[in-house]
Amino acid sequence: MDDRIERARLLYEQAVFGGDAGAVDAADRVLDEVEADLALARGRVVHARFLQSGREDPRALALFERAAELYGGLGNGRGEAEALFWVGTFHQVVRGDDGAAVPVLERSQREAVRAGDDLTASYALRHLGIAEHRAGRLDAARERLEESTRIRRELGFLPGVAANLVGLAYITAGEGRRDEALALLDEARSVAEAAGAHGIVRHVEEARGRL
DSSP states (O other), rough: HHHHHHHHHHHHHHHTTOTTTTTHHHHHHHHHHHEEEEEEEEHHHHHHHHHOOOOOTTHHHHHHHHHHHHHHHHHHHHHHHHHHHHHHIIIIIIIOOOOHHHHHHHHHHHHHHHHHHHHHHHHHHHHHHHHHHTTOOOOHHHHHHHHHHHHHHHHHHHHHHHHHHHHHHHHHHHTTHHHHHHHHHHHHHHHHHHHOOOHHHHHHHHHHHHO
C-alpha cells in the first residue's frame, strides 16, 4: 500500500474522531499527490500501448491533463513540467498536431528549467526540435536537439543521447551532408549498443536505410 493512502486514512480519523478541521484539507492534498502520480503513470502506459498498436486512446490526454492540473495546484513544478511534456507529446506523436504541441512543450521546458528537472527539459527540447524539423527550420531543429543531447550526455542518459543522434542525422542529411549523417548514425549505434538500447538500434538501421 502507498504510504500516502494510509496517511490519508489517519487524517480522516483525525478529522472525524479528533475534531481536527485542518486534517480534511491535508488529506485532500495527500490524495491529490497520489492521483497525480497515478494519472501520469497510467497515461504513460496508455501511450506505450499506442506505440505498439497505432490506435489512439483519448484517455491518455485526459490523464496527462489531469496530472498537470493536480501538480500545478500542489505547486509541484517538476511534476507539472513532466505532465505538460506528455500533453505536448500526445498532440505531436499521437495526433501529429505540432500547432497544439509546441506551446505546451515550450511551457514544459520552461517549468522544467525552473524546477531543476534537466531530464524533462531534455525531452521537451527534443520534441521541440522535431517540430522545427517538420516545419523545415533545420537550423532551429539542430539547435534544440544539440542542446537536448548536451544535457543528456551530462546526465549519462545514453539511450536518449543515441535517440537524439538519430534525429541529428536526419537533420544533417537534410542539409545535404550525407557522410556526416552516416557518421552520426555510427555513433548512435555505438552508444545505443553500449546502453543496451535495442529499440534505438532498430531506429538507427531504419534511418540508415532511408539515408
